[in-house]
Amino acid sequence: MVKTVASVGLPVDEVLEIKKNRILPEGESDGKKKRISIVTGIHGDELEGQYVCFELIRRIEEHKELLKGIVDVYPAMNPLGIDSITRGIPAFDLDMNRLFPGNKDGDMTEFLASGMIADVDGSDVCIDIHASNIFLTEIPQIRINELHKEKLIPLAKELNVDFIWVHGANTVLESTFAHSLNSRNVPTLVVEMGVGMRITKEYCNQLVDGILHLMETMEIWAGETIEPRKPIISEDADDVTYLNAPTAGVFVPRVKHWEHLKKSDEIGWIIDPLHGKILEKILSPVDGILFTIREYPIVDHGSLIGRLLREEARKE
Amino acid sequence: MEKKIIYEISSLYRDNFRVTGFEFGEGEKSVCIVGNLRGNEVQQIYTCSQLVQKFKVLEKEGKIRKGHKVLIIPSMNPYSMNSKERFWPTDKTDINRMFPGYDLGETTQRIAAGIFEVIKDYKYGMQFASFYMPGKFMPHVRMMQTGFENVEMAKEFGMPYVVLRKIRPYDTTTLNYNWQIWETNAFSIYTTSTTEIDKESAKEAIRGILRFLAKQQIIEYTTHEGYKSSVVTDSEMISVRTKSAGIFDSKVKAGEEIAKGQILAQIIDPLEGEVKENLISPVDGIVFFGHNDPLTYANTAVFKIISGGI
Ligand SMILES: [Zn+2]
Numbered sequence: 001m002v003k004t005v006a007s008v009g010l011p012v013d014e015v016l017e018i019k020k021n022r023i024l025p026e027g028e029s030d031g032k033k034k035r036i037s038i039v040t041g042i043h044g045d046e047l048e049g050q051y052v053c054f055e056l057i058r059r060i061e062e063h064k065e066l067l068k069g070i071v072d073v074y075p076a077m078n079p080l081g082i083d084s085i086t087r088g089i090p091a092f093d094l095d096m097n098r099l100f101p102g103n104k105d106g107d108m109t110e111f112l113a114s115g116m117i118a119d120v121d122g123s124d125v126c127i128d129i130h131a132s133n134i135f136l137t138e139i140p141q142i143r144i145n146e147l148h149k150e151k152l153i154p155l156a157k158e159l160n161v162d163f164i165w166v167h168g169a170n171t172v173l174e175s176t177f178a179h180s181l182n183s184r185n186v187p188t189l190v191v192e193m194g195v196g197m198r199i200t201k202e203y204c205n206q207l208v209d210g211i212l213h214l215m216e217t218m219e220i221w222a223g224e225t226i227e228p229r230k231p232i233i234s235e236d237a238d239d240v241t242y243l244n245a246p247t248a249g250v251f252v253p254r255v256k257h258w259e260h261l262k263k264s265d266e267i268g269w270i271i272d273p274l275h276g277k278i279l280e281k282i283l284s285p286v287d288g289i290l291f292t293i294r295e296y297p298i299v300d301h302g303s304l305i306g307r308l309l310r311e312e313a314r315k316e
Numbered sequence: 317m318e319k320k321i322i323y324e325i326s327s328l329y330r331d332n333f334r335v336t337g338f339e340f341g342e343g344e345k346s347v348c349i350v351g352n353l354r355g356n357e358v359q360q361i362y363t364c365s366q367l368v369q370k371f372k373v374l375e376k377e378g379k380i381r382k383g384h385k386v387l388i389i390p391s392m393n394p395y396s397m398n399s400k401e402r403f404w405p406t407d408k409t410d411i412n413r414m415f416p417g418y419d420l421g422e423t424t425q426r427i428a429a430g431i432f433e434v435i436k437d438y439k440y441g442m443q444f445a446s447f448y449m450p451g452k453f454m455p456h457v458r459m460m461q462t463g464f465e466n467v468e469m470a471k472e473f474g475m476p477y478v479v480l481r482k483i484r485p486y487d488t489t490t491l492n493y494n495w496q497i498w499e500t501n502a503f504s505i506y507t508t509s510t511t512e513i514d515k516e517s518a519k520e521a522i523r524g525i526l527r528f529l530a531k532q533q534i535i536e537y538t539t540h541e542g543y544k545s546s547v548v549t550d551s552e553m554i555s556v557r558t559k560s561a562g563i564f565d566s567k568v569k570a571g572e573e574i575a576k577g578q579i580l581a582q583i584i585d586p587l588e589g590e591v592k593e594n595l596i597s598p599v600d601g602i603v604f605f606g607h608n609d610p611l612t613y614a615n616t617a618v619f620k621i622i623s624g625g626i
Contacts, residue, residue, distance in 0.1 A: 011561040011611045012586045091613075093402060093448065098486055107557075108613045135407065172413075174485045244420065248328045272328070300406055301325045302423040 005074065006115025008108050016079060018112060020119070021057060023071040026064050034069035034220050037123040038211065039116075041074075042096050042177055044081020044088070046131035048194040051204040056211055060221075069220030072123065077116060077177075085197070087133065098172070100180040117180055124218060125155060126188040127211065128178050134196035135296040136304060139258050140203050141165055143190045145173060146235070148182045153233065156189055158217050160210025160228040162258070163291055163309070166235040195295045232289075232314050239313035241286055243306045245270060245299040249279045257293050260311075267306060270299060287311035317375055322389060323430040325423075333395050335431060340371045343383035346534050348438035348500075349525065350389045353412045353491065354403065355396025359509045360444035363518040364390035370522060379536040386534070387438065392431055413486060415494040432494065440532070441495040442525060445504040450609040451618075452570040454602070455517045457524070457545070458504040460487055464496040467547055470503060472531045473524035474542015477604070477622070481550040508570060548622055553604060555617040558583055560592050564612040568619075572603050580619055583612065599623040 001024070007017040024030065038056060040049025053075040060067055076082050078096050081089055088095045089109050102113025120126055132138045141163035142156040149166050156164045173179055181188040191207060194200040213228050215221035234240065245251065249270035255261065261284040270280040288308035299305065323335040351357070351364030368388050374380055391397065392411060399405045409424045416436070417429025435441065447453065456477040459465040470478040487493050495502035505525070508517035523539055530537040558564075563584040568574055574597045583593040599621060607618035 008614050009561045011563070011613065087408070106615070107617060108615045111615050133407075171485045171488045242420075244422065248326055250328070274329070298328070298406065300327065300423040302421060302426040303407070304422055 005119040006112050008111065016112075018074070018077060018079065018116065020072050020074045023057065023060055023067065023073070025067045025069070030070070034218055035072065035123045036069065036211075036215055036218065036220055037072040037074065037120045037126040038129070039074045039077060039120065039126060039177070040129040041076040041078055041082055042128070043130060043133070043196075044078045044084065044086045044090075045134055045196045046087075046129075047082075047197060047199055048131035048204060049129035050075060051199045051201060052129055052207050052211070055204060055208045059208065059212065063223055066221055066223040068222055069215070069218070071215070071220065072120070074116070074120070087196075097177055098175045100175055100177045113177075116177070117184075120181060121184055121186060123181075123186050125214070126178075126181055126186055127159075127191060128188055129191045129193075129207070131194045131196055131198075132192055132292075135294060136292050136306075137195040137257055137295045138192045139163055139291045140191065140193040140206055141291065142231075143167060143192055145169055145179060145182070148187075149235070151187050152182075152189060155187055155214065157231060158210065158214040158228055159189065159191070160206055160213060160226065161191065161193075161231050162229065164231045164233045165240070166233070168237060232309065234309060234313050236313065239310050241288065241308040241310060242304065243267065243282060243285070243308065245280075245282075245301060245303045245305055247279050248300050250297045251282075251294050251299045251303075251305060252297065253293060255290065255293075257290060260289050261287065261308065263287050268294075284308065289314060317372060322434050323427060325426070330395070333427075335389060335392055335394075335427075337387050337389045337434070338368050338371070340375050340386040340388070341380040341382075341384045343385050345387070345438045346384040346532075347386045347440045347442070347529060348389070348435045349387070349442045349444075350435070350491070351391055351444050352397060353392045353443075354410065354446065355393060355399070355401045356511050357444070357446050358397075358511055359507055359513055359518065360446060361391050361397070362513050363444050363507060363521055364388060366518055367522050367525065370526065374535055374537070381534055381536065384534045386529075387435065389431075389435070392427075412491055413489045415489055415491050416498075428491075432491075436495070436498045436500065438500055440529075441492075441500040441502040443491055443502070443504050444521070445492070445506055446510040447506070447605075449607065449616075450511075451605055451607045452508045452514075453506045454571050454604050455508060455520045455524070456506050456604075458506055459502075460490075460493055460496065462493060462496045464499070466501055469501060471545040471547070473503070473505075473528045473545070475505075475520070475524045475545055476543045478545045478547045479550060480547065546622075548604075552622075554599060554601070554621040554623060556580060556595050556597065556619040556621065558593065558595065558612050558614055558616050558618055561612060561614045562586050562592055564607060564610060564618065566606060566608065566618075568603050568606065570603050570606045574601060574603060574621070576600050581607075586611075595619070597621065 099113040103110040104114040140161040178188040213225040253268040292307035318339040322337040352361040414428035418425040419429040508514040566581045601623040605620035
């Protein structure tokens with residue numbers, strides 16, 4: 001059953017609507033049941049969640065008799081952004097994920113943000129699916145603010161991701177969708193996977209397997225599900241090494257994503273096409289595994305090229 | 317005067333990214349004044365460039381007092397301005413959300429760190445700032461309520477208003493906030509416009525800054541006393557919001573006195589031309605901010621009003 005969560009009239013003959021699909025067990029209406037919410041599209045250039053929503057609904061509908069709770073799917077929290085290939089909210093130049101919890105008496109963007117929070121509030125768990133950005137590819141991972149780790153790590157382990165990254169609290173992140181919901185006691189897991197503007201079916205299917213498994217543990221789904229993979233959990237900021245471009249140029253990788261690297265292995269080159277020269281060889285500074293790698297070739301001074309999880313962190 | 321490169325990085329195909337500063341006088345780091353941080357802040361770079369002109373004259377006439385150094389940086393972001401991007405051309409990040417910066421981080425973090433290293437020890441910091449919504453302001457001095465703000469000092473600009481604003485989470489990464497944390501007396505100066513040049517309000521801001529610096533005994537400069545600034549908090553201002561979206565036909569300008577019940581603007585149906593909505597002033601007062609885009613969304617605060625007469 002498709003519902004409009006929030007809507008607002010645009011200047012010329014158009015209504016902006018944020019929609020969700022509520023899937024209920026056969027023959028039942030809304031009521032007091034366990035509820036999971038799947039949210040994506042807060043960043044208009046992140047599309048991996050589109051396929052996750054499609055595939056999850058498809059699998060549930062195929063065996064509707066196994067559904068025991070409520071599944072709310074919100075595939076497009078920022079419809080104008082998705083339509084115009086814009087990360088933020090077009091016309092406002094604002095990152096929607098810096099507007100929460102919003103304000104129902106505020107401007108259009110704050111009004112929509114408050115409508116989303118009000119609708120998702122009350123869920124037993126929420127999954128907010130992101131897809132990095134157009135610059136970086138991420139291995140399927142869950143990012144958790146250390147403030148909420150006790151509650152979230154056990155849930156995250158059920159989601160069949162490869163990596164759980166617990167990061168420090170940061171004032172700026174207080175205005176994210178996930179932070180607002182976690183503060184309202186709605187356990188909300190932020191998934192980052194794949195790359196902006198693309199769909200990586202393999203990762204999407206991996207996450208759908210995980211969502212169904214989590215639903216099974218919550219008794220929302222009575223079907224058989226996979227045994228989730230054991231994620232690496234990193235809680236120490238020193239576990240992660242950042243690789244930033246030492247110079248501007250064109251980055252060409254020499255390794256694959258999620259590859260185990262030894263110190264001084266070549267990760268890639270920064271090249272200069274005008275002179276046909278290699279400007280820099282990017283070497284691994286530590287033994288580790290590459291969980292983020294640059295996808296978009298053009299780099300400036302300092303552009304992020306990758307993130308490595310140190311080998312010691314993985315063994316613990 | 318000494319023209320200095322404050323920060324520079326190379327690019328693959330563009331000329332180097334350069335931030336240029338103009339240093340006047342010698343001695344302790346007294347005053348730092350910065351112009352555009354974003355690519356659309358044309359009024360801000362213009363105003364700063366005019367201030368460079370003023371300081372050239374002051375220096376020539378020996379009117380910068382001994383022991384004071386003044387640094388003016390008209391543009392902290394030539395790249396975005398040259399490519400008509402509001403934010404950093406490649407990754408669309410906002411330098412004014414990167415302070416105090418990180419010299420080993422990403423590009424705009426490095427730029428913020430490189431610039432902040434140079435400007436953080438000044439006693440007074442002034443930034444020509446802009447608002448994220450399209451519209452025009454009454455010229456004013458704006459401060460965040462960090463606990464370090466000095467309201468009495470802000471009145472010495474003699475601008476009509478000093479506006480105080482509560483801190484929101486994203487403010488902690490702005491230049492103004494970090495200046496204050498590093499114990500610089502930081503002021504954001506708002507003139508009327510952003511994307512177009514408004515010479516009158518640029519002049520008013522320059523007079524305000526010179527008046528302020530004269531009061532601090534940094535320069536010799538005489539002008540009229542200016543206004544006796546009213547101090548207003550952002551929350552005391554009355555927002556007039558649209559109920560509907562459409563063509564926005566404003567009937568008043570920033571700075572205009574208005575009466576309770578007066579029509580401030582009309583929203584016109586863009587297909588049929590009918591008036592969909594009259595926006596009425598709820599109080600007697602003065603228009604502090606007015607939206608100036610020909611279209612508006614619903615729920616938009618198109619006017620901010622300070623109630624009472626002037
Ligand atoms: Zn995202």
